[in-house]
Amino acid sequence: MISRVAEGCFWLTRYLERTETLARLLDVHHALHIDTGVPIQNRWRMLLEFTGREDDFAERYGEDAHCDGELVQEFLTWDEEHPASLYGSLRGARENARTVRETMSLEAWKAINDLWLWLKGPDSRRLYQRERGAFYERVTRSAYLFHGVSFGTMLHDEPFTFMKLGRALERAGSTARILRAHAALNGHEASDAEAAASCLAVLRCCCAYDPFFLSGMHPLGMRTVIRFLLFDHTLPRSVIYNLDEGRRLLFLLCQHDPIGLPRRSRSVLERLRGGLMQMDVRDVEQQGLKKTLAWTIEATDHLCDAIHDDFLAAPTPWLRHCVRALALTEGSLENRGWAA
Amino acid sequence: MTAPPLHDEPGPAEAETAPETAPETPVARGSDPFSGYQPLPDTYDEFFDASGRPHPSLASAIEPLREIGRPEFRRLQRLASSNFLRGGVTFSVYATGQGDPDRIFPFDLIPRIVLRSEWESVERGLVQRVAALNAFLRDVYGDQRILHEGRVPRDMVESSSGFRPAMRGIQPPGGVYIHVAGIDLVRDSDGRFLILEDNVRTPSGVSYVLENRVMMRRVLPEFGAGRVASVEDYPTRLYEAMEAVAPTRHGEPHAVVLTPGPLNSAYFEHGFLARRMGCDLVRGSDLFVEGDRVYARTTRGPRRVDVIYRRIDDDFLDPEFLRPDSVIGVPGLLRAYAAGNVALVNGVGNGVADDKAIYPYVPEMIRFYLGEEPILGQVHTYICERDDDRRYVLENLEKLVVKAVGEAGGYGMLVGPRASRRQIASFREQIAAAPRNYIAQPLVELSTVPTWTRSGVEARRVDLRPYVVTGDRSWVMPGGLTRVALVKGSYVVNSSQGGGSKDTWVLEDEA
Numbered sequence: 039m040i041s042r043v044a045e046g047c048f049w050l051t052r053y054l055e056r057t058e059t060l061a062r063l064l065d066v067h068h069a070l071h072i073d074t075g076v077p078i079q080n081r082w083r084m085l086l087e088f089t090g091r092e093d094d095f096a097e098r099y100g101e102d103a104h105c106d107g108e109l110v111q112e113f114l115t116w117d118e119e120h121p122a123s124l125y126g127s128l129r130g131a132r133e134n135a136r137t138v139r140e141t142m143s144l145e146a147w148k149a150i151n152d153l154w155l156w157l158k159g160p161d162s163r164r165l166y167q168r169e170r171g172a173f174y175e176r177v178t179r180s181a182y183l184f185h186g187v188s189f190g191t192m193l194h195d196e197p198f199t200f201m202k203l204g205r206a207l208e209r210a211g212s213t214a215r216i217l218r219a220h221a222a223l224n225g226h227e228a229s230d231a232e233a234a235a236s237c238l239a240v241l242r243c244c245c246a247y248d249p250f251f252l253s254g255m256h257p258l259g260m261r262t263v264i265r266f267l268l269f270d271h272t273l274p275r276s277v278i279y280n281l282d283e284g285r286r287l288l289f290l291l292c293q294h295d296p297i298g299l300p301r302r303s304r305s306v307l308e309r310l311r312g313g314l315m316q317m318d319v320r321d322v323e324q325q326g327l328k329k330t331l332a333w334t335i336e337a338t339d340h341l342c343d344a345i346h347d348d349f350l351a352a353p354t355p356w357l358r359h360c361v362r363a364l365a366l367t368e369g370s371l372e373n374r375g376w377a378a
Numbered sequence: 379m380t381a382p383p384l385h386d387e388p389g390p391a392e393a394e395t396a397p398e399t400a401p402e403t404p405v406a407r408g409s410d411p412f413s414g415y416q417p418l419p420d421t422y423d424e425f426f427d428a429s430g431r432p433h434p435s436l437a438s439a440i441e442p443l444r445e446i447g448r449p450e451f452r453r454l455q456r457l458a459s460s461n462f463l464r465g466g467v468t469f470s471v472y473a474t475g476q477g478d479p480d481r482i483f484p485f486d487l488i489p490r491i492v493l494r495s496e497w498e499s500v501e502r503g504l505v506q507r508v509a510a511l512n513a514f515l516r517d518v519y520g521d522q523r524i525l526h527e528g529r530v531p532r533d534m535v536e537s538s539s540g541f542r543p544a545m546r547g548i549q550p551p552g553g554v555y556i557h558v559a560g561i562d563l564v565r566d567s568d569g570r571f572l573i574l575e576d577n578v579r580t581p582s583g584v585s586y587v588l589e590n591r592v593m594m595r596r597v598l599p600e601f602g603a604g605r606v607a608s609v610e611d612y613p614t615r616l617y618e619a620m621e622a623v624a625p626t627r628h629g630e631p632h633a634v635v636l637t638p639g640p641l642n643s644a645y646f647e648h649g650f651l652a653r654r655m656g657c658d659l660v661r662g663s664d665l666f667v668e669g670d671r672v673y674a675r676t677t678r679g680p681r682r683v684d685v686i687y688r689r690i691d692d693d694f695l696d697p698e699f700l701r702p703d704s705v706i707g708v709p710g711l712l713r714a715y716a717a718g719n720v721a722l723v724n725g726v727g728n729g730v731a732d733d734k735a736i737y738p739y740v741p742e743m744i745r746f747y748l749g750e751e752p753i754l755g756q757v758h759t760y761i762c763e764r765d766d767d768r769r770y771v772l773e774n775l776e777k778l779v780v781k782a783v784g785e786a787g788g789y790g791m792l793v794g795p796r797a798s799r800r801q802i803a804s805f806r807e808q809i810a811a812a813p814r815n816y817i818a819q820p821l822v823e824l825s826t827v828p829t830w831t832r833s834g835v836e837a838r839r840v841d842l843r844p845y846v847v848t849g850d851r852s853w854v855m856p857g858g859l860t861r862v863a864l865v866k867g868s869y870v871v872n873s874s875q876g877g878g879s880k881d882t883w884v885l886e887d888e889a
Contacts, residue, residue, distance in 0.1 A: 039676055039677055040660055040664050040674055040677075041664070041676055041677055042661065042664050042675070043659070044677050133640075136466070136645075139649045140649040140659045148465065151464055155463065155464065196677065295678060296679070299678065299679060352679065357666065357680045360679045361668040361671075361673060362668070362669075364680075
């Protein structure tokens with residue numbers, strides 16, 4: 039498929055995943071009650087930290103403004119200027135969808151276009167004012183709808199595979215980021231109650247609350263939560279689950295490659311996944327959670343860059359080289375998919 | 379009759395997108411929306427005669443529409459608008475820089491109906507015209523017989539802004555220049571179809587024909603049942619035509635649709651056609667030329683391209699060729715075209731054939747190339763470049779319609795009988811300064827079709843753009859895009875000037 043279109047598919051789901059994650063995070067933190075014991079100032083800072091917009095926010099509203107929950111929510115939800123806000127990331131998803139509309143089913147397109155038209159219209163603002171939780175839930179549910187509808191109505195071929203790949207890598211990255219943001223704000227001085235509340239919040243942010251208890255993980259504590267969110271092969275938002283998924287999808291995408299086509303992304307993924315597979319939670323504690331997470335996040339970004347070079351934006355000189363190489367053996371290669 | 383069943387709840391977007399309607403006059407549900415309908419004087423109304431009786435051949439088709447009351451009609455109209463917006467059936471207006479860039483093309487629920495018996499001669503006339511225009515292009519970019527024999531003046535051709543002398547001697551694959559034509563037709567006060575304008579470069583609008591039909595089936599599923607000709611074939615026919623002209627010796631040709639990108643007002647259509655034909659939708663930057671062959675950048679390296687349905691104008695197609703500043707084109711594309719390694723749909727240089735000042739010579743082309751008499755009439759045209767014509771035009775501006783030859787979309791147009799003195803004076807100056815750029819025609823009283831307006835059903839003027847697709851033979855889509863001037867009294871149907879559209883039915887005659 040056309041590289042640019044593959045790029046659109048890849049980014050459509052990355053942006054949509056960001057929208058969904060941010061909506062869930064906002065919902066979880068909005069609903070953290072007094073009895074959970076998380077200090078109010080940290081509750082909202084974690085979100086700014088997660089989106090990487092702490093400085094941005096402080097610059098606009100002042101150093102202490104992060105205690106103002108309404109302001110933080112307004113900023114992270116509605117800021118039209120920034121692509122990392124809920125509004126901005128949904129716009130990114132919808133813009134990408136528009137440029138790859140020809141590869142999507144009408145149902146899948148409508149799922150995302152309806153959400154966008156609603157968010158842009160007056161009804162969403164009214165719901166936001168009246169019933170905050172319902173507002174965020176509507177966003178997350180629309181994203182689930184898109185995943186289900188695209189699964190049920192689109193061809194399971196290349197465009198869809200790139201959509202799934204974008205989503206998997208975005209999930210791996212955002213689970214690591216959620217852990218990092220919580221770790222940054224819950225130092226050693228946190229009380230037991232605070233630590234427990236924080237663990238529960240992290241689980242909720244990753245749709246892992248029920249699964250955690252179902253999986254028989256206990257006792258509840260940072261150690262088990264880390265093990266679950268990093269290393270569990272059955273949790274759809276764990277880091278390793280999404281690397282497994284990415285590995286499977288890359289295999290599918292390379293299945294019909296002509297011989298000799300370099301695919302750096304596969305080795306980058308193997309290194310990252312292999313590195314994590316060798317670890318367990320004690321290793322993580324030994325080298326420090328922050329360091330492990332930083333490494334994971336960086337390696338995931340690096341993987342996305344490699345996918346970019348391999349599939350989405352191969353450099354022109356290289357493509358010309360392929361054509362010239364082909365010209366020497368024309369006919370023999372034409373039937374193998376290189377230039378049919 | 380009760381309202382047809384709805385297959386869909388109104389979408390969440392409905393409340394904000396519903397067009398403002400006038401304060402509702404209390405009309406009983408089921409009251410005839412056509413009661414009190416008045417055809418315009420001296421104008422052919424396609425539904426009703428001057429006394430307000432339906433044309434006998436259409437009476438049974440119109441009847442069911444009478445049974446939908448105004449409130450129900452309004453509801454269905456809102457439902458249609460909301461569905462277009464949700465489905466992304468929009469055109470983008472980015473230039474104005476205000477409001478939402480995505481607008482829907484206003485859709486009127488009352489269909490436009492043409493009987494099969496009337497349509498057959500239109501169809502033959504269109505095929506004949508496209509054949510002559512194609513022969514003209516082959517000749518102009520070849521031996522130029524028609525110019526040598528003086529049947530079309532050489533200076534009119536060479537001064538045309540669409541003429542591309544560099545294309546002389548280059549034979550497009552299969553000798554086809556005009557794979558897709560959109561020929562604009564109007565009906566005069568006697569109801570006769572006349573050719574108003576030829577569009578043989580990159581005519582747009584066909585996606586609305588297909589989407590209008592889908593919408594019609596959805597909101598009024600019971601009407602016209604079984605007697606309306608299907609339009610759904612179009613993408614298949616276009617793909618077949620592309621296959622037929624592919625200069626390919628290896629297997630299935632790789633065909634693509636080339637778009638300027640999502641900022642183009644017709645972007646929806648480009649994606650729509652690509653989707654329906656199962657082609658890749660590409661931009662200039664997705665293609666490159668190596669060794670006079672065109673390749674696409676794919677996730678598996680370069681892939682050869684054989685046919686390009688391009689929706690980019692000639693000027694921007696190849697920065698090496700015409701506009702070096704073009705960022706939407708493909709450097710080297712025309713070298714590949716000249717080498718015969720890629721087919722372009724439509725051909726390059728077609729603008730000389732649909733130049734409004736060449737239009738008066740088309741009947742002569744039909745006689746010259748085909749040895750036939752034109753089947754369809756056309757509007758008498760004064761060419762301002764000619765001294766006699768210009769003198770007449772300048773003396774009669776208030777009676778005439780003046781058009782700039784290179785403009786489209788209803789821009790650069792003067793409707794004399796409806797223009798202010800200042801507008802007329804301004805055109806007088808422009809014509810005197812650059813006569814080659816203008817032609818003039820008597821005002822045609824475009825036919826009308828009943829149309830929903832804020833104050834009920836009223837007569838509004840329409841035109842028709844049928845599409846002719848040519849590969850190894852020509853095919854005419856039954857019907858086409860009916861555009862309607864929604865502004866009261868207006869003659870201008872373009873979407874940029876307050877136009878809307880209607881579903882167009884070619885209806886089997888009753889036995």
